[in-house]
Amino acid sequence: MxxxxxxxxxxxxxxxxxxxxxxxxxxxxxxxxxxxxxxxxxxxxxxxxxxxxxxxxxxxxxxxxxxxxxxxxxxxxxxxxxxxxxxxxxxxxxxxxxHENKGYAQLYSQRLGLSKPQGWYLTDIEQLKQLKLSYPIVLKSISGTNAKTVWLCHNEAEIRSKLKRMAKSPNSLVKLDYLRRKLFRKNRSYAGYPRFEPRQDAQDWLTYMTPGANFLLQEYIPNLDCDYRVIAVGKRFYLMQRLVNKGDFRASGTKKFVFDITPPEGLLDFAQDVFQRFDAPYLSMDIGHKEGQNYLFEFQAMHFGTAAIVRSQGFWLNETGQWQFQEGASSLESTLALGLAQYLEGRQW
Ligand SMILES: Nc1ncnc2c1ncn2[C@@H]1O[C@H](COP(=O)(O)OP(=O)(O)O)[C@@H](O)[C@H]1O
Ligand SMILES: [Mg+2]
CATH class of the missing domain: 3.40.50 (Rossmann fold)
Known part of the structure; x- marks a missing residue:
């Protein structure tokens, strides 16, 4: 290029x-x-x-x-x-x-063969009838951050009540208009549309005007006390551990960061494999790790939090088939520039 x-x-x-x-x-x-x-x-x-x-x-x-x-x-x-x-x-x-769309991200990661945890991008609670889910299950809104709209649900009723909060009820103007349609249109007819029936039409109108919410359900990975934020930049892998609060399962948003940890066995290999499946100079990954298994909770290829780059004492490299920690502070701009340059170098045009 x-x-x-x-x-x-x-x-x-x-x-x-x-x-x-x-x-x-x-x-x-x-x-x-x-x-x-x-x-x-x-x-x-x-x-x-x-x-x-x-x-x-x-x-x-x-x-x-x-x-x-x-x-x-x-x-x-x-x-x-x-x-x-x-x-x-x-x-x-x-x-x-x-980006900022957990639903599309779920579809895309499935195509790339990344389906741990399993997930379902849904638009209506009635879709649950077609699925065999086990509880508890993680419910996420499509575009939240800092775990503000990520919940653990123990049954369908809990999902239903969270969804109600996510999708606001129709506003008062809509409700008023519904009454007008229901009560004052009894004799109305529409030429050419003989199936028009005022009461049913008012009901259909209200259903159509009621806001909904798309959402993601994800298999729950229990008993994690942290997750790992791994940022891949070109050949470098920056690492940060995020601890959960007591009694919670969500590490995002707690701001309890630990830098320069020794990664659990297999975590960096997993991150590298994930990164290579995508087509981007950078990838920020939220990864859960338990009993040798890795779970990709979320990823972002742009506009991600950069603390792992600027606050770690160094980064991990795997140029010889072995992971090695390279010590040294990283400036954000030079790291991002290097990542882009390495990506362009390695691409086939
Ligand atoms: N399927 C899951 N099983 C267990 N814990 C999860 C799961 N998905 C997310 N988490 C936890 O919840 C946190 C927030 O989820 P995430 O999808 O990253 O949302 P956000 O965009 O709000 O950060 C994660 O950092 C992780 O600790
Ligand atoms: Mg996250």
């Missing part, structure tokens, strides 16, 4: 998340100059400028930033889905669609 073809698309002008928090940009100038030190000559733009000229952008290698801002998520997804037809996306379109 010639470096002149590399286009970097910021999520907002001059903004590339994330550094310490989603609202803090990395140092873009430093990132660019680090890329240049690897022989790359990226052209920097942003999603707003790209949108004005999208049909003209062809045959580029596009490395893009994401955003947690809801309107921007949709905007970035629309534009990059459009650009994917004429250009190469880094990370791949599948990873963009998986």
């Amino acid at each position: 010639k470096s002149k073809d590399l286009l970097l698309i910021c999520s907002e002008p001059g903004f590339w998340g994330q550094e310490r928090k989603p609202w803090v940009s990395i140092d873009l100038r430093l990132f660019q100059s680090e890329l240049e030190s690897h022989g790359l000559k990226p052209q920097l733009t942003d999603i707003q400028s790209v949108a004005l000229d999208a049909a003209q952008i062809e045959d580029k290698c596009i490395f893009y930033a994401f955003s947690q801002r809801i309107h921007l998520r949709q905007y970035i997804k629309d534009l990059l889905t459009f650009l994917a037809q004429q250009n190469t996306l880094i990370p791949s379109l599948e990873l963009l669609l998986s």
Whole structure:
């Protein structure tokens, strides 16, 4: 790949998340100059400028930033889905669609042969009738973070009540309109639609206007007192352990981090295998480990928390068939630049 073809698309002008928090940009100038030190000559733009000229952008290698801002998520997804037809996306379109979307991520990881824990992306509680589930089971909303919308449910009634909270009831205007339709349209008819029946129609209308919620159910892996955040960047693997609070099963959001642990046997091999199945320069993985088994709870190829990179004393490398810890502090921008350069080097174009 010639470096002149590399286009970097910021999520907002001059903004590339994330550094310490989603609202803090990395140092873009430093990132660019680090890329240049690897022989790359990226052209920097942003999603707003790209949108004005999208049909003209062809045959580029596009490395893009994401955003947690809801309107921007949709905007970035629309534009990059459009650009994917004429250009190469880094990370791949599948990873963009998986981002902040646990449902799509579940579908995609199944295709890649990663189905531990097992999971089901659902839109209606009635779908449970077609499944043979064992309880307790983990329920997740599609786009939550920090375990705020991840629950352990012991039966169908618990799932039902959590879903009720996730999908708001119809608002009062809708309820009022329902009564109007039900009570004041008794003699109404529609020419050409003889099946119209006012009461049934009011009921169907209310059902249609009642918000729903998509959700993910996941096999519960019991008795874990931590999970592992592994961030793969090019050939490097950064590691962080996250402890759960007493009486809880969720490690995400506790902020109880332990860096520079000795990884349990097989964890890094698993992380490497997962990373190689994806098409991205970086991958952040939330992994559970128990009795020699590994479970991929979640992954993100962009816009992930970066503490494991900047707060560890080093990273793991497997260049000789053996994992070795390489000590030394990592600067975020230079690490991300190195990861992108290594990825581009290793790709077949
Ligand atoms: N299937 C599961 N079995 C056991 N624990 C789980 C499971 N899924 C998630 N967890 C725990 O819950 C935490 C939050 O889940 P996760 O899917 O990472 O959601 P979030 O996006 O909110 O971080 C994880 O860090 C892990 O500790
Ligand atoms: Mg998580």
